[in-house]
Each structure stands twice: as structure tokens, then as C-alpha cells.
Amino acid sequence: xxxxxxxxxxxxxxxxxxxxxxxxxxxxxxxxxxxxxxxxxxxxxxxxxxxxxxxxxxxxxxxxxxxxxxxxxxxxxxxxxxxxxxxxxxxxxxxxxxxxxxxxxxxxxxxxxxxxxxxxxxxxxxxxxxxxxxxxxxxxxxxxxxxxxxxxxxxxxxxxxxxxxxxxxxxxxxxxxxxxxxxxxxxxxxxxxxxxxxxxxxxxxxxxxxxxxxxxxxxxxxxxxxxxxxxxxxxxxxxxxxxxxxxxxxxxxxxxxxxxxxxx
Numbered sequence: 594x595x596x597x598x599x600x601x602x603x604x605x606x607x608x609x610x611x612x613x614x615x616x617x618x619x620x621x622x623x624x625x626x627x628x629x630x631x632x633x634x635x636x637x638x639x640x641x642x643x644x645x646x647x648x649x650x651x652x653x654x655x656x657x658x659x660x661x662x663x664x665x666x667x668x669x670x671x672x673x674x675x676x677x678x679x680x681x682x683x684x685x686x687x688x689x690x691x692x693x694x695x696x697x698x699x700x701x702x703x704x705x706x707x708x709x710x711x712x713x714x715x716x717x718x719x720x721x722x723x724x725x726x727x728x729x730x731x732x733x734x735x736x737x738x739x740x741x742x743x744x745x746x747x748x749x750x751x752x753x754x755x756x757x758x759x760x761x762x763x764x765x766x767x768x769x770x771x772x773x774x775x776x777x778x779x780x781x782x783x784x785x786x787x788x789x790x791x792x793x794x795x796x797x798x799x800x801x802x803x804x805x806x807x808x809x810x811x812x813x814x815x816x817x818x819x820x821x822x823x824x825x826x827x828x829x830x831x832x833x834x835x836x837x838x839x840x841x842x843x844x845x846x847x848x849x850x851x852x853x854x855x856x857x
Contacts (some may be wrong), residue, residue, distance in 0.1 A: 609667045613723035627776045629713040634696035645730025647751035653723040654681040662721035683709040686751040700750045739764040739815035747849045748820040756781040770803040800825020823848030
């Protein structure tokens with residue numbers, strides 16, 4: 594973004610992200626056949642903060658086929674390894690940050706292929722990684738009369754955070770798309786939450802069930818938060834703003850990953 598009134602030529606370089614902090618895997622837990630919980634920690638997490646819910650962090654992984662971490666360098670546009678290759682970095686919403694134990698909990702969806710999926714499947718205590726962030730979070734409107742949360746499996750950590758933070762008397766509808774029934778897990782309890790799981794039909798594109806679920810909601814009011822596959826959430830964005838006439842200030846709609854591009 595250029596500064597208004599600046600006479601300097603526009604540069605293609607991007608602002609350098611926060612530095613990476615070295616961590617090691619402390620524990621690994623299989624939450625479902627499709628989700629691994631990886632807890633990483635270390636002294637370099639001292640002072641690390643994630644002040645907003647549904648925020649993101651970058652996870653730097655060892656190069657494919659290696660166990661040792663290689664710290665990359667910022668070239669003005671991206672992080673690169675000494676070999677010149679792009680560093681294996683993926684973005685996730687952390688589930689918990691424990692500032693006393695200096696631990697960060699990541700819930701990672703696993704599937705066939707994908708650098709982070711393979712790493713999460715084989716992760717063991719002591720394995721090296723690094724984290725950077727946080728990225729932008731969600732400015733939670735606790736005063737909204739109702740909330741609609743919708744996302745696919747990658748959005749479950751963020752939805753879980755929001756369930757924990759929303760006032761107990763606020764009506765809350767939650768729609769989550771999953772690949773199959775095995776992806777269901779126990780969400781944080783909320784006395785006013787109505788949670789619906791939507792299994793993606795065989796042969797459907799990721800996001801189809803989520804789009805249909807949001808379009809089927811009879812009345813949408815209050816605050817809306819949606820995250821998932823980029824093309825599908827773009828369809829949801831168009832539906833909310835164009836078809837429903839929802840004010841843009843009332844909805845946060847984010848693409849977490851893109852079909853055809855490895856997100857995990």
C-alpha cells in the first residue's frame with residue numbers, strides 16, 4: 594500500500610514479516626483421523642502474543658525429507674532457503690497460546706499430499722520448527738444481537754476460539770463443512786449455540802456444502818464470520834453482500850486456502 598502524497602516510486606518489495614522464533618514439538622495428539630494436534634514450545638516464545646481471536650501464525654517447517662530446521666532469509670518478497678528455494682511455510686490459526694508454559698497449540702488438518710500434512714503425520718517430540726506472527730485476527734463484536742459462524746475443517750480452531758469468547762446469552766449458529774463423519778469433534782460448549790455439521794457429498798468441490806448451508810439460512814442478522822476454501826468463500830461473500838444486502842461491516846469472510854494449491 595503506497596503512502597498518500599508520497600513522491601517516491603512504488604516498490605515491489607513487501608514489508609518484512611515478524612521474525613521466526615525457534616520451537617520444538619512437545620506433544621502430538623490425533624484429535625480425529627483428519628486432524629492432528631501439535632503442541633510446539635520453547636524459550637523463544639517468551640513475549641509472543643496473539644491478542645485477537647481467529648488470528649494466524651506462520652509455521653516454518655524443515656525442508657522436505659529433512660528433520661533439521663533451516664532458517665530462511667527475506668528477499669523483499671518472500672522467505673528463501675540458502676538453496677534459493679522458497680521456504681516451506683504454512684499459515685494456521687493457533688488453537689491455544691500458553692504464555693506461562695511457552696507453548697503454542699496447532700490443530701492441523703491432514704490429507705494426502707501437502708508439506709504440513711506430511712509433517713503433522715510424522716511429527717514427534719523434539720522435532721524442530723519455527724513460528725512467526727501473529728497475523729490479523731477478528732475484531733469480535735460481543736454486543737451483536739446474534740452471530741453466524743461458518744467454515745470448513747481448517748476453520749475449526751478459529752470457530753472454537755469464538756465459541757469460547759462469545760457471551761453466553763448470544764444466539765449463535767455454527768455451520769461446519771467436513772469431508773466425512775470422522776472429522777467431527779467436540780467443540781467448546783456454548784449455551785446458545787446451534788451447531789450443524791455438513792458432510793461434503795462425493796464428487797463435490799470443497800466448499801459446496803458450506804455455500805449451500807449459508808444460502809439456506811433463513812435470516813441473517815448480527816455479525817457473520819466465514820472462512821474456508823477461497824473460491825467458495827468468495828461465493829458466500831457475493832451471496833451475503835449482493836443477494837442478502839448485508840452491510841460489509843457486519844461480515845468477515847476469509848479465504849484460508851485455495852483448491853489446487855497446497856495449503857497444508
